[in-house]
Amino acid sequence: MTKLHAHIKGISIIGPGLNDWSETQRIFSGQETWQGAPTIIAPPEIVSPRERRRTSPAMRLALNTALAACEHANADPKNTVSVFSSAIGSGSVTERIFTALDTDLKQVSPTDFHNSVHNAAAGYWSIGTQSHTASTSISAGDFGFGVGLIHALMQVALQKHDVLLVCFEHPFSGPLHAARPLGDAMGIGLVLSTSGLGPHITASFDQGDQQLTRPNHLELADKCELNPPARSLALLEHLALKKTGTVYIPHSFDRMLKVEVMP
Amino acid sequence: MKNLDLAITCFTTVCALGTGRVAMIKALQSNQSGLVAQTIPGCSDTTYLGKVSGLDDVEIPQHLTAFDCRNNRLAEVTLLADDFIGSVDQAKKQFGANRIAVVLGTSTSGASTGEEAYAQQDEHSQFPSSFDYAHTQELSSLSSYVRERLGLTGLSYTISTACSSSTKSFADAALLISTGLADAVVVGGVDTLCGSSIRGFYGLELLSPTPCCPNDVTSRGISIGEAGGFALLQRRNENTDIQLLGFGESTDAYHMSSPHPEGLGAEIAIQKALEMSGLNPNQIDYVNLHGTGSAANDQIEDKVITKILGTQVPVSSTKGWTGHTLGAAGIIDSAICFLALEHSLIFGNLNLSTKNPAFQSNIVKHTYDHPLQTVMTNNFGFGGNNCTLIFGQAS
Numbered sequence: 285m286t287k288l289h290a291h292i293k294g295i296s297i298i299g300p301g302l303n304d305w306s307e308t309q310r311i312f313s314g315q316e317t318w319q320g321a322p323t324i325i326a327p328p329e330i331v332s333p334r335e336r337r338r339t340s341p342a343m344r345l346a347l348n349t350a351l352a353a354c355e356h357a358n359a360d361p362k363n364t365v366s367v368f369s370s371a372i373g374s375g376s377v378t379e380r381i382f383t384a385l386d387t388d389l390k391q392v393s394p395t396d397f398h399n400s401v402h403n404a405a406a407g408y409w410s411i412g413t414q415s416h417t418a419s420t421s422i423s424a425g426d427f428g429f430g431v432g433l434i435h436a437l438m439q440v441a442l443q444k445h446d447v448l449l450v451c452f453e454h455p456f457s458g459p460l461h462a463a464r465p466l467g468d469a470m471g472i473g474l475v476l477s478t479s480g481l482g483p484h485i486t487a488s489f490d491q492g493d494q495q496l497t498r499p500n501h502l503e504l505a506d507k508c509e510l511n512p513p514a515r516s517l518a519l520l521e522h523l524a525l526k527k528t529g530t531v532y533i534p535h536s537f538d539r540m541l542k543v544e545v546m547p
Numbered sequence: 548m549k550n551l552d553l554a555i556t557c558f559t560t561v562c563a564l565g566t567g568r569v570a571m572i573k574a575l576q577s578n579q580s581g582l583v584a585q586t587i588p589g590c591s592d593t594t595y596l597g598k599v600s601g602l603d604d605v606e607i608p609q610h611l612t613a614f615d616c617r618n619n620r621l622a623e624v625t626l627l628a629d630d631f632i633g634s635v636d637q638a639k640k641q642f643g644a645n646r647i648a649v650v651l652g653t654s655t656s657g658a659s660t661g662e663e664a665y666a667q668q669d670e671h672s673q674f675p676s677s678f679d680y681a682h683t684q685e686l687s688s689l690s691s692y693v694r695e696r697l698g699l700t701g702l703s704y705t706i707s708t709a710c711s712s713s714t715k716s717f718a719d720a721a722l723l724i725s726t727g728l729a730d731a732v733v734v735g736g737v738d739t740l741c742g743s744s745i746r747g748f749y750g751l752e753l754l755s756p757t758p759c760c761p762n763d764v765t766s767r768g769i770s771i772g773e774a775g776g777f778a779l780l781q782r783r784n785e786n787t788d789i790q791l792l793g794f795g796e797s798t799d800a801y802h803m804s805s806p807h808p809e810g811l812g813a814e815i816a817i818q819k820a821l822e823m824s825g826l827n828p829n830q831i832d833y834v835n836l837h838g839t840g841s842a843a844n845d846q847i848e849d850k851v852i853t854k855i856l857g858t859q860v861p862v863s864s865t866k867g868w869t870g871h872t873l874g875a876a877g878i879i880d881s882a883i884c885f886l887a888l889e890h891s892l893i894f895g896n897l898n899l900s901t902k903n904p905a906f907q908s909n910i911v912k913h914t915y916d917h918p919l920q921t922v923m924t925n926n927f928g929f930g931g932n933n934c935t936l937i938f939g940q941a942s
Contacts, residue, residue: 390589397747402707407930418796423686
């Protein structure tokens, strides 16, 4: 059975009460108490002020998550393949376009339209970093982290590049929120590599009937339950605590990815 | 990656040219365009669209009605065409349902269902109770529907990178089979017309008021269309006819909706695909252009093709037949390449009367017979996302 391997060169996280990876490590280890404040998303430094104004909250979340992971890995985005995984992309853009279409004139703003593509965050990332490397944008519903991780691991195995995985989700703020609740905004970034000193993961399809592994920090897990990137929390907890172990992450409603972690 | 050793064992399409491969080749051979005039919603201007007829009457199987939307209806019709389901069933017997993955491209999935729900909100901003966002509008709805419909249990996901979405599904299939995570992959994509895409391109002043005529001196923009297409990729065997020889992916790092002025991203994608295929530029026998009809984009593609492949290789845009089918453009253009290989035909550039004098490449005006060994297809999407594929006859 196929096993995919990678070293984790860099980690980033932005979520409710989780402002960066070092704070999150302290929360997982109990050195700091998790407060669960709403997710803070700073203006994205990686794009020019002109483009910054055009970015949606979801894009800002993705861009900041991407940059923090690359900085933590000391990775050059110009040599890093990227994969962005999100169920809904930019909900605010979708809602603005639908609102416009629900008027008599149906005028869709050109900026909203080009921002409506699912790979908009990836596009701004490429522009901001001046990177021409391959970039894929995935939608796998609630299974975005598991699927994104598989895609990234395949790229590491075959293309021998460092790979940036960004799994992000920013909930709708208008009426679509009720139709597709997604919890608090959250972004998870990993830089994966064939080599390095960082922790090592081995992933394979699980043949049994395992359930999603939840982190020991249950309060955090409960708060983030609806958010697809939060399905990485048990893996991140292992990495934060430098713990050896196995975590299960769903890649579809009936199948699991088994991830063995070696710190 | 080198020596992909991957074959296309079956494929099918449904687009404005009709249902299935026979309808497509007939329309291509008889120069019958699928584009029809339509008034743009919310104004009195006219554009031409490549619409698929009959989708309102399509029935989604009983156990999957949660997925019912225009996009999944087109997926359903496409799965039924050319007995694609039968071919997948055979592969299931050979490999097992858990060894077949589904990777599909779409740019808007079931967005028209969301648009309708918005129009039907009550005074409390409540949607009709029948509205199911995750099963219809969400991009992953397409790949989930096809996985369920085909009774597969392998990995499934949607790639959504605008107009290179379904093109990139071939690249992901190569990764899945090469790593051993799958033995076969259903690739392709489905994209259907919706208010967002029509009014979005209209807002960018990109929609042509006449049927699109890419590469023509009079070109006034693009005609958009809808389409579904699937192909089954697996390891090459003695029965296969068409191989995937290479793919190349890149990003422009320039602008969200305008291509790099020198075509740098496109150039990288083409060079990478050539490198993977092990072919020299002069070994490419035909190029199916992205060629949307946007004069600026067509000129840049012409520049890049000329720079890498020279001015002799026959090239054409087939968007005059199908319209630009956005997230499905990759699978539709690939299917046209498969038909070119199968029928030994180099397709012309429908609606071309006077080639833009600034263009240097060998743009083919009329379809002609010619044996082909290798073909290339390009797709370039918003966000500066590019993908090139090279296919060849199995040797």
